[in-house]
Amino acid sequence: MDIRDGRELSPRKVVYLKFIKDNGGRVRTTDLATQFAVDPSTITKTIAELSETGLITHEPYRGICLTDDGNRYADYLIKRHRILSLMLTHYGFSHEQACTEASRFESQVSKEAIDRICAAMGHPGQGICGEITHDDGCHNQDPTP
Numbered sequence: 854m855d856i857r858d859g860r861e862l863s864p865r866k867v868v869y870l871k872f873i874k875d876n877g878g879r880v881r882t883t884d885l886a887t888q889f890a891v892d893p894s895t896i897t898k899t900i901a902e903l904s905e906t907g908l909i910t911h912e913p914y915r916g917i918c919l920t921d922d923g924n925r926y927a928d929y930l931i932k933r934h935r936i937l938s939l940m941l942t943h944y945g946f947s948h949e950q951a952c953t954e955a956s957r958f959e960s961q962v963s964k965e966a967i968d969r970i971c972a973a974m975g976h977p978g979q980g981i982c983g984e985i986t987h988d989d990g991c992h993n994q995d996p997t998p
Contacts, residue, residue: 861906865899867959869899879917882897907920931983937970938982940970952982976991
């Protein structure tokens with residue numbers, strides 16, 4: 854899956870991908886069900902939909918694994934959260950508030966907007982939640998319109 858504008862997936866699928874990434878790129882369905890207090894059948898349905906995007910593979914009874922595309926996309930999703938959270942701290946939000954607020958609206962923010970914000974911030978290497986990684990689109994972005 855190409856990252857067209859970063860808004861291709863529902864917020865729930867975004868959270869699942871970030872969770873898988875944060876857990877080494879491989880989890881079990883029960884890990885997701887437990888973490889998000891969701892019925893395993895709901896997880897199975899969502900995982901089937903994510904499998905169709907090519908971002909993950911799922912082998913029943915063996916686990917869910919990020920593909921190479923899924924790994925890159927999850928990296929971007931984490932970057933998006935960290936850039937937005939860091940931006941909010943510049944406007945007086947505490948770290949906790951910034952993280953919570955970014956989680957509320959991050960799935961509506963395009964990749965172009967994130968690349969511009971990142972460039973305007975000088976391509977920070979560290980956010981409030983951890984390291985910020987960059988891609989070519991980010992580094993090639995002029996911060997001024």
